[in-house]
Amino acid sequence: MSDFPREEKIKADIEAKFGGAVSNALVQRKNRVWLDVTTEKLPDLMAWLKANSFDHLATVTGFDEGENLGAYYHATDTKLIVTVKVKTPRANPSIPSILKTFPGALSYERELEDMLGIKIDGLPPGRRYPLAEDFPTDQYPLRKDWKTEDYLAQQAALNTEAK
Amino acid sequence: MSKITIPLGPQHPALKEPENFMLVLEGEQISGATVNLGYNHRGMEKAAEGRTYLQNLYLIERVCGICSHSHTTTYITNVEELAKCETPKRALAIRTLFAELERVHSHLLWLGVAGYEMGFETLFMYTWRDREQVLDCLEMLSGNRVHYSINTIGGVRRDITPEQKAGVVQRINYLIERTNYYIKLALEEPTVAARTANVGKLPLDVAIERGAVGPTARASGLARDVRKDEPYLIYNELDFKLITHNTNDVFGRLVVRALELVESYKMIKQVLNDLPEGPIAVKVPMRIAPGECVNHYEAPRGEDIHYLKSNGTDKPERLKVRAPTLANLQSVAYMLEGGWLADVPLVIAAIDPCMSCTDRAAVWNPKKGKTEVYSWEDLRKLSIEQYRKRGVDFTRL
Numbered sequence: 001m002s003d004f005p006r007e008e009k010i011k012a013d014i015e016a017k018f019g020g021a022v023s024n025a026l027v028q029r030k031n032r033v034w035l036d037v038t039t040e041k042l043p044d045l046m047a048w049l050k051a052n053s054f055d056h057l058a059t060v061t062g063f064d065e066g067e068n069l070g071a072y073y074h075a076t077d078t079k080l081i082v083t084v085k086v087k088t089p090r091a092n093p094s095i096p097s098i099l100k101t102f103p104g105a106l107s108y109e110r111e112l113e114d115m116l117g118i119k120i121d122g123l124p125p126g127r128r129y130p131l132a133e134d135f136p137t138d139q140y141p142l143r144k145d146w147k148t149e150d151y152l153a154q155q156a157a158l159n160t161e162a163k
Numbered sequence: 164m165s166k167i168t169i170p171l172g173p174q175h176p177a178l179k180e181p182e183n184f185m186l187v188l189e190g191e192q193i194s195g196a197t198v199n200l201g202y203n204h205r206g207m208e209k210a211a212e213g214r215t216y217l218q219n220l221y222l223i224e225r226v227c228g229i230c231s232h233s234h235t236t237t238y239i240t241n242v243e244e245l246a247k248c249e250t251p252k253r254a255l256a257i258r259t260l261f262a263e264l265e266r267v268h269s270h271l272l273w274l275g276v277a278g279y280e281m282g283f284e285t286l287f288m289y290t291w292r293d294r295e296q297v298l299d300c301l302e303m304l305s306g307n308r309v310h311y312s313i314n315t316i317g318g319v320r321r322d323i324t325p326e327q328k329a330g331v332v333q334r335i336n337y338l339i340e341r342t343n344y345y346i347k348l349a350l351e352e353p354t355v356a357a358r359t360a361n362v363g364k365l366p367l368d369v370a371i372e373r374g375a376v377g378p379t380a381r382a383s384g385l386a387r388d389v390r391k392d393e394p395y396l397i398y399n400e401l402d403f404k405l406i407t408h409n410t411n412d413v414f415g416r417l418v419v420r421a422l423e424l425v426e427s428y429k430m431i432k433q434v435l436n437d438l439p440e441g442p443i444a445v446k447v448p449m450r451i452a453p454g455e456c457v458n459h460y461e462a463p464r465g466e467d468i469h470y471l472k473s474n475g476t477d478k479p480e481r482l483k484v485r486a487p488t489l490a491n492l493q494s495v496a497y498m499l500e501g502g503w504l505a506d507v508p509l510v511i512a513a514i515d516p517c518m519s520c521t522d523r524a525a526v527w528n529p530k531k532g533k534t535e536v537y538s539w540e541d542l543r544k545l546s547i548e549q550y551r552k553r554g555v556d557f558t559r560l
Contacts, residue, residue: 028456055371056371056376056387057374058466059485059490061470062483063472072470074470076459078392078393079392080393083457102374104372104374104493107489126197127199128201129199129200130201130204131201131204142208146209148209148213
């Protein structure tokens, strides 16, 4: 029997409800549950979490895993944090939007688009965030192959001669 | 009446930091608002990937000028969790002390800004004068007013002496007296009530929907506080109340912050009275074991959450920082809609968006050809001298 009955129950409930879509579910320690889910099932899982007292989406972490790009959704009831991970192929990264469930996630989803180039299906049009208006739209700074030095070298205005 | 869209910001006298609000106006009333951010993006998450864990501590401290301790403590909690480090109890207590002193300084600052935005500038002058007391405490304990740099991986950098403890208690006693006056003022002064009641409404269901955090959420009756919900540091040993208010407006946010000050004073005294004995830091290896973790923290403005992934080297693989203001700005758009143009600065200020402050001035003197650094005493002397020339004597103060 585990030391963390509440965490184990949430893990078991999610596994029972979403079956094959969920993998690598893990109770890391008290108050921390981690799991992977397929991109298609993400909106359903987030809706289920919201209906089951995890009504605060603390943030979304974008992550460059190499072949795949990841997005980690940290949902919480302020006590227990459930981190839901989705993976999407680097060649054609796309994740469905969860704005229907969590309207407050707008800036987190824009950040995924801007910093990692993950296309969010269902994101309303609007101004980019957080990068500047004149930043190239085909460069994604949080990808591992994006180097600050390369970018700075391209900026002619910054290459002033040293006196 | 035809609609007109006006931009407020990114540079605007009513805003203390660059952000843009597109306001759709019908006459003086706001019918729609969108928030645009990103003017201050500094690429810190990318920068963190190229620096060691210890270097990042000083980078992360500069995420925010006011919540500097909040960000480093969240970051360091993650690092220590991955390194499986047993942080000494005394270090945790000192971190808690700094966390609460920081909350006091942040909330007093906010009371001043709120007073200023509601046209009650006397309150602004009073609270900022009193805030100097808590900044003096922080300077006495850490050597710095704003970026305290008290945290280090495995503990804290400075211990607290009995003399310092007495100095803090003396200043806190003064602040308790002042804060009771502010609470009386907030509850009885008709100017405050007239300017803040029913302004910037955020009902409970919208606060949950938009993910509001901190005093903004608690003023809408949402009993959410990481210190109570998932106690970190030594909060589970401290006796304090979770403050909520149910008016859902700027007045509620004022009351919540004022009452939280009282709770913070209580906690500061508890920590100082029961400061555990022992070492203040342990050694932690440069390389952090691979793994990932996520931790949150109740900063003065609300929940601050960090995600950290380590790959076994001395540099993090990924560090994600979400500061409380980002979570709260989604609620601001709602608060503005249906309100009046004249209320905009007050409503925006009511979530307490971040701004930096700094103390000492470095002056380049071209005649002498060198830089002179003025201390607080020097600046005070200069200002008294300046006023005396104009016939006003401040020497007695």
